[in-house]
Each structure stands twice: as C-alpha cells, then as structure tokens.
Amino acid sequence: MTVLAVTEHRRGELRDVSFEIVTAGRELASELGTELELAVIGGDVDDFADRLNLDGVGTIYTVEEGEEFNHGVYTQAIEQLYAETEPTALLLPNTVNGLDYAPAVAGRLDLPLVTDVIGVEGEDPLEVTREQYGGKVETTYDIDADSYAITIRPAEWPAAEGAGEAAIEAFEADIDEDAIGATVTGFQEVSGGDVDISEADVLVSIGRGIEEEENIPLVEALADALGATLSSSRPIVDNGWLPKNRQVGQSGKVVTPDVYIAIGISGAVQHVAGMKGADTIVAINTDPNAPIYDIADYGIVDDLFDVVPELIEAFGGDVPDV
Amino acid sequence: MKILVTVKEVAEVDDEFGISGLDIDASDLEYNLNEWDDYAVEEAVQLSEERDGVEVVTVTIGPERSEETIRMALAKGADRALRVWDDTLEDAQYLDVSTKADIITTVAEAEEPDLVLTGVQAGDDSNGATGVAVAERLDYEWAAVVNALDLSDDVASVHRELEGGIEELTDVELPAVLTIQTGINEPRYASLRGIRQAQRKPLETSSLEEIGLDESVVETPVERTDMYEPESESDAVIWEGDAEETASELAQFLRDKGVVEG
Numbered sequence: 001m002t003v004l005a006v007t008e009h010r011r012g013e014l015r016d017v018s019f020e021i022v023t024a025g026r027e028l029a030s031e032l033g034t035e036l037e038l039a040v041i042g043g044d045v046d047d048f049a050d051r052l053n054l055d056g057v058g059t060i061y062t063v064e065e066g067e068e069f070n071h072g073v074y075t076q077a078i079e080q081l082y083a084e085t086e087p088t089a090l091l092l093p094n095t096v097n098g099l100d101y102a103p104a105v106a107g108r109l110d111l112p113l114v115t116d117v118i119g120v121e122g123e124d125p126l127e128v129t130r131e132q133y134g135g136k137v138e139t140t141y142d143i144d145a146d147s148y149a150i151t152i153r154p155a156e157w158p159a160a161e162g163a164g165e166a167a168i169e170a171f172e173a174d175i176d177e178d179a180i181g182a183t184v185t186g187f188q189e190v191s192g193g194d195v196d197i198s199e200a201d202v203l204v205s206i207g208r209g210i211e212e213e214e215n216i217p218l219v220e221a222l223a224d225a226l227g228a229t230l231s232s233s234r235p236i237v238d239n240g241w242l243p244k245n246r247q248v249g250q251s252g253k254v255v256t257p258d259v260y261i262a263i264g265i266s267g268a269v270q271h272v273a274g275m276k277g278a279d280t281i282v283a284i285n286t287d288p289n290a291p292i293y294d295i296a297d298y299g300i301v302d303d304l305f306d307v308v309p310e311l312i313e314a315f316g317g318d319v320p321d322v
Numbered sequence: 323m324k325i326l327v328t329v330k331e332v333a334e335v336d337d338e339f340g341i342s343g344l345d346i347d348a349s350d351l352e353y354n355l356n357e358w359d360d361y362a363v364e365e366a367v368q369l370s371e372e373r374d375g376v377e378v379v380t381v382t383i384g385p386e387r388s389e390e391t392i393r394m395a396l397a398k399g400a401d402r403a404l405r406v407w408d409d410t411l412e413d414a415q416y417l418d419v420s421t422k423a424d425i426i427t428t429v430a431e432a433e434e435p436d437l438v439l440t441g442v443q444a445g446d447d448s449n450g451a452t453g454v455a456v457a458e459r460l461d462y463e464w465a466a467v468v469n470a471l472d473l474s475d476d477v478a479s480v481h482r483e484l485e486g487g488i489e490e491l492t493d494v495e496l497p498a499v500l501t502i503q504t505g506i507n508e509p510r511y512a513s514l515r516g517i518r519q520a521q522r523k524p525l526e527t528s529s530l531e532e533i534g535l536d537e538s539v540v541e542t543p544v545e546r547t548d549m550y551e552p553e554s555e556s557d558a559v560i561w562e563g564d565a566e567e568t569a570s571e572l573a574q575f576l577r578d579k580g581v582v583e584g
C-alpha cells in the first residue's frame with residue numbers, strides 16, 4: 001500500500017532525478033494517504049541512502065549489487081522488492097536508464113505503465129498528466145488499477161530537501177546471473193572538439209527550422225555579426241551539419257549563457273534540459289504554440305529567413321546568399 | 323538472419339490546430355514515418371547490405387493510410403512489410419504501450435527474428451517504452467537508446483547514449499531488441515527506383531484474429547480523460563511588426579543588454 005520510488009546514480013554520484021523523485025513520491029504518497037519508500041540499487045548504497053534520508057521518506061531499501069546500472073540486475077531486484085513490499089505505485093525515473101528497465105519491470109509485474117508523467121492527482125483512480133505531440137498538448141489519463149508503474153519526467157519536480165528519519169534496510173536480492181545477457185563493458189565520453197559552447201556568453205542556436213545544410217552560412221553570419229558562438233538542437237548534429245560538440249540538450253551540453261537565441265527550435269524537453277538556465281532566452285519561431293515560448297523571455301513569431309538577414313544587417317554584417 | 327523493424331506512422335500537428343474530444347482534429351494532422359524508425363530502418367538495411375542472407379521485415383500497427391509510410395520503408399530497402407489493423411483497433415480509444423507490445427510480440431513470435439529494431443520513441447506519443455516492453459514479452463535481451471551498433475554472430479556490441487555526452491558500452495546477447503536513437507547513421511532518401519520496387523514488395527495486412535489475438539488485447543486500465551492545450555506559462559514579450567521592425571527591436575535589446583557591440 002506504499003509508494004516505492006527507485007533512485008538513480010552513475011559513476012559514484014546520485015543523479016539529480018533521485019532527489020526529484022522523492023518530491024514526486026512524497027506528493028503521490030500524500031494523494032494516496034500512504035508512505036514513500038525508496039530503493040537504492042548498486043553503487044555505494046550506504047552513502048546514497050544517507051544522502052537520500054530526506055523528510056517524508058519512510059524506509060530506504062538498499063540493494064548491494066554491482067557498481068553501475070545493469071538492467072538485468074535492476075529488473076530482478078525491483079521485482080523481488082516489489083513482491084516483498086507490495087506498493088500501490090511504483091515510481092521510476094524517465095531517464096535513459098529508466099527507458100532501459102521500466103517497461104521490462106512493468107511487463108514482469110504485469111503492471112499498467114504510463115511514462116514521462118509530469119503531474120499526479122487524485123487517489124482512486126489516480127490521474128496522471130503527460131505531454132503529447134512534441135509538447136503541443138497535454139493529456140490526462142485515469143489509471144483504474146490496484147497497482148501501477150509510472151515514470152516521472154526529470155527536472156519537473158524540485159529536488160527534495162530537509163533531513164529525514166528513514167529506516168534504512170538492506171535488502172538481499174537473489175540475482176540469477178545466468179538470466180542476464182547484457183554486460184556493461186565501459187563508458188566513453190564524447191570528445192571535446194574545437195569550441196566549448198558552455199563557455200559562451202551569447203549563443204545563436206539553430207534548429208530544424210533551418211531546413212537545409214546550405215542555409216547554415218546564414219546563421220554563421222549572424223553569429224559572426226554578433227560575436228556570438230553557434231550551437232544547435234540535435235537534428236542539426238544528427239544530420240552532420242554541425243559537429244557533436246555544438247549540441248545543446250540532455251544528450252549534448254548544458255549551457256548557461258547571458259543570452260540564448262533559439263532560431264527554428266521547437267523547445268522539446270530534451271533540448272530545454274540543456275538551456276533553461278540561460279539568463280535571457282529569445283525565440284524566433286513561426287509557430288506561436290511552439291513550447292520554446294513557454295520558457296522564452298522575448299520572441300519573434302516570424303520566418304527566420306526574413307528575420308535573420310535583417311538582424312545581420314542591423315549589426316553591419318554581410319548577408320550570405322543562401 | 324532476420325531483422326524485424328517496427329515502423330510507426332506518426333502524426334505531426336499543424337501550427338494552428340483544434341482539439342475535438344480527446345484528440346487533435348484529424349484535419350490538422352499530417353502523417354510521416356517516425357523519425358526514430360527512419361534510423362532503425364536504415365540500420366537494418368545497412369546490415370542487410372553488408373552481409374549475405376539478411377532479410378529485413380517491417381511491422382506496423384496502423385490504418386490503411388499508414389501504407390504510404392510503410393512503402394517508404396520498403397523503398398529504402400526493407401524486403402517485406404506486415405501491417406496489423408482491424409475494427410477493434412480502429413475503435414479503441416487509443417493504443418497503449420501494452421497493447422502495441424502484445425501485438426508486436428505476437429508478430430515477432432511468428433517471424434522469429436534474430437534482431438528487432440524499434441525507435442527510441444514515437445514522435446507523437448513519446449512513450450519511449452514499446453521496444454523494451456516487446457523484449458520482455460519475447461524473452462529477448464535488449465538495449466535502449468542505442469547510437470552505435472557492431473553486430474557479430476551472437477552478440478550486438480552497442481553504445482547506449484546516456485545523458486550529458488556519455489555513452490555506455492554494452493554487449494547484448496542475441497536475439498535482442500534494440501531501441502535506436504537518431505544520429506546512429508544517415509538515413510537515405512528513397513530513390514525513384516526504390517519507390518518503384520517498393521510497389522511490388524509484399525505488404526501483408528492482418529487482423530488481430532488472423533495473428534491469433536482477440537479483442538481483449540486492447541483492454542487497459544488506463545483511460546485517456548482529457549486533451550488540452552497547456553495553459554501557456556509564457557510571459558515572453560513578443561515583438562510585433564514586420565521582420566525589419568522585430569529584428570531592430572532584438573538588435574536594440576542586445577545592445578542595451580551590453581552583450582553585443584556594434
């Protein structure tokens with residue numbers, strides 16, 4: 001009858017989402033009138049449990065099993081912990097590793113699964129909110145089940161604070177190594193390259209709205225005229241139009257410039273994860289409903305191919321022929 | 323070796339759109355091959371070009387309209403296509419992850435592929451869950467968010483793209499399901515020849531019953547109750563006027579802010 005939330009760590013560090021999931025879990029537990037419990041699986045579990053001993057956490061189960069994430073270990077450990085604690089709600093992070101085990105856990109436990117949830121409300125049924133169509137609409141779902149699994153969107157809930165009085169319990173999981181057919185052999189960091197966009201004061205950032213590789217000189221000219229650095233959303237890098245080190249976002253760089261000018265970028269959650277800390281955000285986008293306007297301070301709802309040349313001229317630059 | 327690729331037709335929303343009931347008005351939607359699946363198809367086709375005896379089969383849960391998208395995948399080099407649809411699916415409120423995973427699993431059980439490639443997520447629903455849900459049901463190994471793949475006879479050595487520019491290197495035993503991330507390759511454009519050939523490639527449509535499932539597969543305790551445009555949290559100042567006027571507003575702002583000279 002509890003809420004069981006699974007935390008996340010990597011290379012010896014708890015990830016931010018572990019503290020956010022405590023906040024989300026507390027909220028859900030209070031909706032359900034029950035207690036929040038946490039699971040810490042792998043790594044330095046005692047140290048992690050100490051740091052997650054936060055206000056509102058009932059019990060923290062530690063599963064000492066390996067250093068790093070392995071989906072086979074996580075799936076088996078959660079399955080067993082679930083059988084022992086019988087939670088109403090299983091709360092998992094919608095991170096890249098969450099994507100790698102949440103659907104498997106839900107499948108094993110035969111639980112309904114709703115992913116990337118941004119809001120929880122009510123008790124029976126629970127109502128969850130999520131986004132669809134690239135963030136243009138929100139949808140709500142009622143989960144009419146005795147128990148269920150949901151994954152929460154990172155950075156949606158604030159990090160939990162305040163010391164707690166949780167009971168910390170070691171949980172012995174019985175892991176069947178033979179059933180695990182995926183082995184993590186190492187990590188690799190994407191190489192640095194020529195510029196470090198996270199050092200820039202002003203970023204001119206370009207997205208799929210630029211349409212063609214041939215049009216890139218237009219935004220290069222703008223960056224030159226402003227003395228700014230050029231960055232981009234993911235599709236531009238995927239297409240090979242700019243090198244990987246120019247990518248802003250969840251899987252690219254986190255940037256915090258004074259001014260971030262997002263041109264032809266819709267503002268997908270994975271992009272916003274990398275630039276929402278910018279001091280001032282300016283958006284140039286033809287679509288007034290683009291989610292980027294939710295976080296922008298200033299906007300121009302117009303065609304970039306009309307606005308950018310004017311801007312270049314305003315700063316005395318030469319408009320390239322594209 | 324056989325590779326099964328899941329191919330979804332996704333809906334993209336016009337700049338101006340309306341909502342009726344629980345979904346966006348059909349007239350404000352355009353349909354396309356899911357971006358992530360485009361990369362999955364390309365990966366499968368490249369594998370089939372690099373080695374002998376690889377068959378690439380696509381599977382789609384979708385209405386007749388989605389055949390256009392399926393033909394696109396065939397034109398890019400898939401060998402044949404399967405489509406599952408019937409009135410039960412048509413009438414369902416929406417198709418949740420478990421329904422789709424059950425259907426894809428049933429198709430995969432009949433096809434017995436060595437490798438299943440899905441996209442990381444569907445651009446419209448963004449569940450990010452179908453591939454791994456299928457792996458669990460099939461009792462295959464898996465890896466999510468794969469941006470590099472090196473295949474040997476019984477192991478797929480993959481990179482999983484984690485957050486913050488870090489990749490996890492993982493060896494996955496076959497048979498396996500991999501969810502493919504954008505950027506893993508360069509999806510080709512369908513050639514005119516490919517498009518012509520695609521017309522002659524087999525595209526088989528089945529109902530739930532024909533693949534051995536019944537209506538109960540669409541039952542779910544998760545019910546959609548509302549869809550709406552989020553209340554704008556925006557307090558953005560929108561500069562109005564023609565491009566010259568708005569550009570000069572922005573230029574003035576940047577000068578006032580002192581971040582740009584000139």
Ligand SMILES: Cc1cc2nc3c(=O)[nH]c(=O)nc-3n(C[C@H](O)[C@H](O)[C@H](O)COP(=O)(O)OP(=O)(O)OC[C@H]3O[C@@H](n4cnc5c(N)ncnc54)[C@H](O)[C@@H]3O)c2cc1C
Nearest residue numbers: 207208209233234249250251252264265266271286287304
């Ligand atoms: C696991 C995972 C990790 C990811 N990591 C990242 C990441 O690190 N960084 C990242 O950016 N994305 C990331 N993504 C992808 C992300 O979900 C989006 O697909 C991507 O950010 C979209 O890029 P975009 O805004 O350039 O393109 P789109 O979403 O296609 O938006 C293009 C925008 O341009 C506008 N536009 C079109 N024409 C014009 C014009 N002429 N003038 C002005 N505006 C115009 C459109 O209105 C639209 O809003 C990730 C996705 C996943 C699943």
Ligand SMILES: Nc1ncnc2c1ncn2[C@@H]1O[C@H](COP(=O)(O)O)[C@@H](O)[C@H]1O
Nearest residue numbers: 328329383440441443444449450451452
């Ligand atoms: N209706 C469908 N038909 C075929 N494949 C699908 C369908 N829905 C989802 N998929 C596959 O599952 C992946 C992830 O989708 P989702 O879990 O819905 O975000 C997609 O990239 C597709 O490869």
